[in-house]
Amino acid sequence: MNTVFEQMTAGTQTNLQALEGLTNKAYAGAEKLVELNLATAKAILTESFAHAKALMAAKDAQEVMSLQTSYVSPMAEKSAAYMQHLQSIATSTTAEFTKNVEANAAQTQKAFAGAVDKMAKNAPAGTEAAVAAFKSALTAGQQVVETAQTSAKKAIEVAQVNFNSAATQAVDAVKKATNVA
8 A cells, every 4th residue: 555655756756757758848849949940041041142143143223123022022921931830839839738737737636636535534533624624725726727727728829819810910911011012
């Protein structure tokens, strides 16, 4: 039969493993972000040098204007593609974090509740009211955590919708500006 200390130690080991998994996921997300930024920087440099060479070879002002327009026009789409890729990385990393945190939180709560039940069964006579109050406080605390998790999920969803909307508006504004010019 496991003691409360052994149960807490097992819970701590589980939490440490969960933290290690989350840390690895964070690094994976950071690696994806670095790869995206390096690829974007390389593409920008390549396009900039090609554009500069084309401008230097231009024969007249009309050709320079045409080159400038053809260089600026696709920037809105490229910016949107970059932002969508960035959002994809953030969304997938956040989803993995949320999934792991929720699974581990449920497992930890279950282990803690088991330990509390075991302590309650072994509590000295006459402490039933204190044990009941402790269990009630524990249940209320768990409900607060669940409410906070639900609120955080909703906030993330709203932020993603707002981000998508802002990105779409920015792309549209750039498209309109480049079409007017």
